[in-house]
Amino acid sequence: MFAEPAIKRNPDQAAFECELAVIGSLLVPLTGAEAAGIVRARLRPEHFSDGALSAVYRAVLDTLDQRGCVSLALLKPRLPSDPEFIRLWPGFMASAAASAATVYDLPGYVDAVIQAANRRMLAQAASDTMTALRAGADPTEHARLLIETGDAVLSAAEWSRPSNASLGDAIDRALNDAEQRKANGSVPAISWGLTDLDRQTGGLEPGDYAVLAGRPGMGKTALMIAIMLAAAQRGSGSVLFSLEMKTEQIALRAVCAWASRWGEPIDFFEVRQGRYTSDEIRRLREAKAELSSLPVRIDSAAGLSVPEMTARARRYRDDFARKGHRLGIVGVDYIGLVPASGRYGGNRTNEVGEISAGLKRLGMALDVACVAASQLSRQVETRDNKRPMLSDLRDSGTIEQDADLVLFPYRESYYAAKELEKLRAAPNADQAAIMDAEQTAMDTENVLEVAVEKQRQGPTGSVRLFCNMGAGVIRDRAGC
């Protein structure tokens, strides 16, 4: 066994031997490329216990990619140039080649390397925290560090579920899903609770990241609440992280919307002012009883970061599971209020990119759909046609790339009402124009368009839903 200090500084001998076996497997002439396919998806250079090993791993993968095979001569230009490393690495490569894992055993070795990396990371965070706390450091800052580290460890454990990498198994799962849908009449894995939107998108899948983007007032929050409640009613537990509104405000909107689904609308603004009839309060109490039995949680803790949301969502998921429910949707209202890590020194585009990628990871790690609201810039309103376009997301970090689905809720009535106000306030009011505008405002009052502008797994298109913004109702138009 090769064990000189420049390569092997970490005391964890067993982990080091696994790292050696992994690198060795990539050096085997006939199966190196296959081994690379197995390790690449899960093992990152940082998982190795030593910078020199990370460099070797990276160099071997790059060489396999570009040349299709590895040899000491091909690797040499890609490796660290410090003299001690150069002296030791031929011996190290010989040891690695001698202890190579077979492609059959490789997943187990990869697990062991990741496990050891997580052990080191967690131990380091715990030891740094202890040292800092003993020296009087701010506990909240260190609690955040521990949550972030714990989240990274748990996410890695969830990513490493067996069989995810096998194409054959994945095809089986996809075909089984398709058969099940055929048998159940195309019931989606996670329904939006809105038939037309389900038809347009096929519903949501665990791991999907969907973004509801629009200007303020378009109905993003109302749509988010409607989706959460309807999904829960159809059996998918849902958690809404509301960074904008308090739980009580969301709850009032939810109960008014639920009580108003098919009857006379109950305006949440009026109820909040204490203005309601005895019939309305009776309907609200009935709606409350129904909603209380649904697996829905509203979490409005201020300033939650993505790792904090992930940690909390995991707890909600486990809590639901204990009660026999499955967490299906995690909603975030809205991305602009999620704090970033500070790594990008205030560069908001990069920060939004970090948050967006984190939300995609949250969905993948917890096997749930993540639905996040995002506010578009004023630029949308400088155009005659104020319907948003994908290019309006260009300033929003990598949202457009990260999202599996991008939906633009749009209410013509919002602009029609403004136009009417403007016409009425004009000094020489044009009566014909006012009548036209009144007609448009009336025709559009209960219409919410949702444009599906990006869908990774299907076509784009637009659906028209019924809305009553005062009551927060958003539902299918059927029966209107």
Ligand SMILES: Nc1ncnc2c1ncn2[C@@H]1O[C@H](COP(=O)(O)OP(=O)(O)OP(=O)(O)O)[C@@H](O)[C@H]1O
């Ligand atoms: N009683 C009411 N009658 C008509 N419209 C109403 C009523 N109450 C609220 N609204 C409208 O509903 C919209 C707010 O909906 P919602 O909060 O879902 O939008 P949003 O897109 O989330 O907005 P923001 O980004 O500002 O939070 C606003 O345009 C508001 O004017």
